[in-house]
Amino acid sequence: MSHHIVEVRDLCFSYPDGVEALKGVSFRILHGESVALVGANGAGKSTLLLHLNGYLTPTRGEVRIGDVPLTRATAVAARRAVGMVFQDPDDQLFMPTVFEDVAFGPLNAGLPPDEVERRVALALERVGMVHLKNRPPYKLSAGEKRAVAIATVLAMAPDILVMDEPSSHLDPRGRRRLIGLLKSFAHTKIIATHDLELVVEICSRVIVLAGGKVVAEGPTVEMLNDECLMLAHGLERPLSLSRVPR
Amino acid sequence: MGLGQWIEIGHMDELGRMESPVHRLDARSKALTTLVFIVVVMSFPRYEVSALMPLFLYPFAILSLGRIPPACIVRKILVAAPLALVIGMFNPYFDRQPVAAVCGYVISGGWLSFASIIIRFTLTVGAALALVACTGMDRLGAGLERLGLPRVFAVQLLFLYRYLFVIAAEGSRMTRSLELRSAGLQSLRLRVYGSLVGHLLLRSMDRADRVYRAMVARGFDGEIRVMRRTHFRWTDWMFMIGWTGFFIVARLWNLAELVGRWLTGGVS
Amino acid sequence: MHMADALISPAVGGALWMVTAGLIAYCARKVKQTMNDRLVPMMGVLGAFIFAAQMINFSIPGTGSSGHLGGGLILTILLGPHAAFLVIASVLTMQAFFFADGGLLALGCNIFNLGFFPAFIAYPFIYRAITRDEHGILRAWLAAIVAAVVGLQLGAFSVVLETKASGISELPFSTFVLLMLPIHLAIGIIEGLATAAVVLFVAHARPEAMFAAQIEANKSVTLAPVLIGLMVAALITGGAVSWFASTHPDGLEWSIAKVTGKEEVSGSEGDLHAKLAHLQEKTAFLPDYSFKVLESDAATETIPATTKRWPVVSAGTSLAGIVGGLMTLGLAGLIGFALKAR
Numbered sequence: 001m002s003h004h005i006v007e008v009r010d011l012c013f014s015y016p017d018g019v020e021a022l023k024g025v026s027f028r029i030l031h032g033e034s035v036a037l038v039g040a041n042g043a044g045k046s047t048l049l050l051h052l053n054g055y056l057t058p059t060r061g062e063v064r065i066g067d068v069p070l071t072r073a074t075a076v077a078a079r080r081a082v083g084m085v086f087q088d089p090d091d092q093l094f095m096p097t098v099f100e101d102v103a104f105g106p107l108n109a110g111l112p113p114d115e116v117e118r119r120v121a122l123a124l125e126r127v128g129m130v131h132l133k134n135r136p137p138y139k140l141s142a143g144e145k146r147a148v149a150i151a152t153v154l155a156m157a158p159d160i161l162v163m164d165e166p167s168s169h170l171d172p173r174g175r176r177r178l179i180g181l182l183k184s185f186a187h188t189k190i191i192a193t194h195d196l197e198l199v200v201e202i203c204s205r206v207i208v209l210a211g212g213k214v215v216a217e218g219p220t221v222e223m224l225n226d227e228c229l230m231l232a233h234g235l236e237r238p239l240s241l242s243r244v245p246r
Numbered sequence: 247m248g249l250g251q252w253i254e255i256g257h258m259d260e261l262g263r264m265e266s267p268v269h270r271l272d273a274r275s276k277a278l279t280t281l282v283f284i285v286v287v288m289s290f291p292r293y294e295v296s297a298l299m300p301l302f303l304y305p306f307a308i309l310s311l312g313r314i315p316p317a318c319i320v321r322k323i324l325v326a327a328p329l330a331l332v333i334g335m336f337n338p339y340f341d342r343q344p345v346a347a348v349c350g351y352v353i354s355g356g357w358l359s360f361a362s363i364i365i366r367f368t369l370t371v372g373a374a375l376a377l378v379a380c381t382g383m384d385r386l387g388a389g390l391e392r393l394g395l396p397r398v399f400a401v402q403l404l405f406l407y408r409y410l411f412v413i414a415a416e417g418s419r420m421t422r423s424l425e426l427r428s429a430g431l432q433s434l435r436l437r438v439y440g441s442l443v444g445h446l447l448l449r450s451m452d453r454a455d456r457v458y459r460a461m462v463a464r465g466f467d468g469e470i471r472v473m474r475r476t477h478f479r480w481t482d483w484m485f486m487i488g489w490t491g492f493f494i495v496a497r498l499w500n501l502a503e504l505v506g507r508w509l510t511g512g513v514s
Numbered sequence: 515m516h517m518a519d520a521l522i523s524p525a526v527g528g529a530l531w532m533v534t535a536g537l538i539a540y541c542a543r544k545v546k547q548t549m550n551d552r553l554v555p556m557m558g559v560l561g562a563f564i565f566a567a568q569m570i571n572f573s574i575p576g577t578g579s580s581g582h583l584g585g586g587l588i589l590t591i592l593l594g595p596h597a598a599f600l601v602i603a604s605v606l607t608m609q610a611f612f613f614a615d616g617g618l619l620a621l622g623c624n625i626f627n628l629g630f631f632p633a634f635i636a637y638p639f640i641y642r643a644i645t646r647d648e649h650g651i652l653r654a655w656l657a658a659i660v661a662a663v664v665g666l667q668l669g670a671f672s673v674v675l676e677t678k679a680s681g682i683s684e685l686p687f688s689t690f691v692l693l694m695l696p697i698h699l700a701i702g703i704i705e706g707l708a709t710a711a712v713v714l715f716v717a718h719a720r721p722e723a724m725f726a727a728q729i730e731a732n733k734s735v736t737l738a739p740v741l742i743g744l745m746v747a748a749l750i751t752g753g754a755v756s757w758f759a760s761t762h763p764d765g766l767e768w769s770i771a772k773v774t775g776k777e778e779v780s781g782s783e784g785d786l787h788a789k790l791a792h793l794q795e796k797t798a799f800l801p802d803y804s805f806k807v808l809e810s811d812a813a814t815e816t817i818p819a820t821t822k823r824w825p826v827v828s829a830g831t832s833l834a835g836i837v838g839g840l841m842t843l844g845l846a847g848l849i850g851f852a853l854k855a856r
Contacts, residue, residue: 442570
């Protein structure tokens with residue numbers, strides 16, 4: 001077991017239309033760590049996340065998952081190790097029923113039917129949504145959709161959870177539940193979000209992205225308390241931190 | 247296509263998810279039986295009216311065993327009816343040859359075949375709607391695939407169905423915001439229309455890209471794998487064989503006329 | 515322009531089902547061969563888009579009315595013929611399932627009429643011939659309108675042929691053609707306008723989107739396998755249908771008689787009649803009902819006129835038919851009600 005599990009080195013990426021989204025991003029994430037990726041809209045967060053499971057191929061630099069560099073050949077294995085929860089659960093839940101949706105990943109991994117059933121049951125239990133097994137995903141509430149989307153990823157037994165705006169569209173109760181759920185996971189977590197209160201509760205470290213580069217990196221409380229840094233990047237110092245002694 | 251029809255789809259979807267003896271049957275047995283039913287109904291000679299009546303038993307039985315409110319099906323049949331009515335209406339006009347007389351009234355072939363068209367329409371449409379209402383789209387799609395529908399097309403049906411509501415919601419949000427700014431204008435100028443629908447199209451394509459991302463993230467490699475835990479039970483065989491037998495009997499003998507003769511005291 | 519189940523015969527419906535099934539299988543294979551996984555969600559979502567786009571109306575220039583997108587042509591422009599045909603087929607299937615638009619027996623006809631012509635005729639031979647892959651504004655308008663009109667005219671003509679071949683509607687061929695083609699000329703122009711408006715917008719707003727989905731379309735369309743398959747299907751079905759039509763008034767009826775054996779059918783019928791006749795002597799509850807007069811009326815007036823026509827219905831039979839029909843309808847309803855009460 002390596003001590004760092006995700007390593008990004010000098011990552012550059014340009015879209016086909018010439019827009020340079022990432023300009024040399026580097027960071028390391030250790031095993032079991034929870035890291036927040038923050039930054040203004042268009043800072044390159046989503047583009048960065050899409051590199052972590054090999055969906056996008058960098059124009060320069062590399063991503064290493066465990067000790068393996070991410071290439072076309074290793075992408076399949078990487079996608080099993082890196083579970084990705086996307087921003088809009090409607091994009092993630094595309095099968096006719098919750099069961100089939102959660103079973104989608106394990107089936108693609110070629111697992112036998114019994115094992116698939118077991119994984120699905122386990123994943124749904126983990127997020128507390130077993131009762132929704134036979135429901136169609138579009139009939140669920142926003143919070144339920146989010147929980148099921150997480151279950152679809154858990155069913156693949158990933159080492160790393162990558163999430164894009166996990167708390168968007170949730171009401172306060174749904175958000176509270178989500179935070180409880182995320183806290184209970186032992187996985188390595190990478191969370192891209194604007195919800196800094198959520199960052200305070202879950203993440204130990206923050207990486208600030210701006211203009212396709214890492215502009216700051218450090219422990220959560222220290223970073224989020226830096227009012228100048230926060231304002232410069234379209235963020236706000238979380239209120240809850242005012243209770244934390246500096 | 248109006249908003250009402252979306253509500254109707256949602257309604258059918260709900261019906262398809264209920265629990266009843268008919269819902270529990272395998273989708274394949276229901277689909278095949280309904281197909282046989284439609285072919286039998288359409289195989290009757292063009293002037294046939296009375297012999298079609300016993301066949302109403304099939305949709306009636308399915309709807310009531312499936313606990314489907316008949317009003318909902320009747321409404322749909324009425325909505326779809328104008329087409330058959332319009333084409334059928336020409337029959338009495340072009341075919342005036344008398345073919346029967348009842349109580350002194352002479353009935354022309356055209357009216358008889360018109361009546362026959364309407365009855366067939368009601369039967370076939372009713373049976374098809376009953377099938378969907380008692381099966382649900384996803385089970386039906388899976389069943390059709392087991393019956394030999396190409397996988398690519400079965401998956402297409404499932405994805406289309408899955409994203410109907412999502413894209414429709416996007417479309418109606420866009421039109422609503424436009425209506426709020428256009429002082430209740432009902433239809434759009436072509437240029438505005440082009441940009442509105444074009445935007446909706448671009449959004450839909452973006453959506454498809456995001457869905458694809460989510461699929462790839464979970465190991466999608468071009469093949470949709472599903473676990474089907476359905477099996478053809480003896481009740482399915484009973485259902486299929488029983489009804490098919492009834493359809494054949496009803497096709498070979500005019501049951502209604504037999505009943506009629508018996509009731510009227512036998513004139514032939 | 516959706517055909518309804520009630521207007522087509524099983525022979526025509528079945529033949530077109532087979533043709534359509536063949537086309538779907540062919541297109542499914544073609545789409546799989548492109549190895550473009552992206553098409554899977556793209557096709558599904560664009561099918562949903564067509565549904566949603568049909569809710570939005572635009573006012574037709576110079577008239578007071580409004581129209582909306584049909585979808586066949588724009589799908590083909592975006593996805594290429596093979597994938598587009600599958601999407602059109604799925605949209606029509608969904609409409610048949612949920613709105614009873616068309617119906618199941620007529621589904622083959624509808625998919626063929628509304629899918630084949632835009633995807634495999636209008637797009638490759640007209641749209642692409644006019645645009646020549648350039649995105650000139652005038653060319654785009656012209657190409658979309660001409661292609662949409664031709665596609666719909668062919669589809670409408672095909673509706674007429676299928677309906678005539680079924681022999682259920684009495685509408686004369688020429689009247690039907692004169693009814694359908696002008697209506698579909700108008701629908702085609704509307705479709706072309708809507709298609710061009712949307713295509714031009716997308717080509718302007720995000721040109722790469724036009725190519726993103728078009729990977730399949732950029733390859734030249736080889737129509738030979740489709741045409742050969744269709745010719746074979748047309749020959750077989752055409753031959754079969756015309757032979758049925760000439761020798762037997764109703765193909766399926768004839769084949770049922772053939773399968774069961776005519777003698778046996780009438781024999782058992784007679785047997786059943788005898789038994790029922792015996793039964794009804796005791797139980798008939800309308801014994802006094804008099805049709806004697808009626809029957810003679812019918813015999814003198816109507817029967818001679820219809821001797822050559824197919825169902826020679828005697829008055830007695832038609833009355834029995836009506837009474838029996840109503841009774842069985844009621845009975846079916848009662849059984850349904852009883853099943854519900856369980």
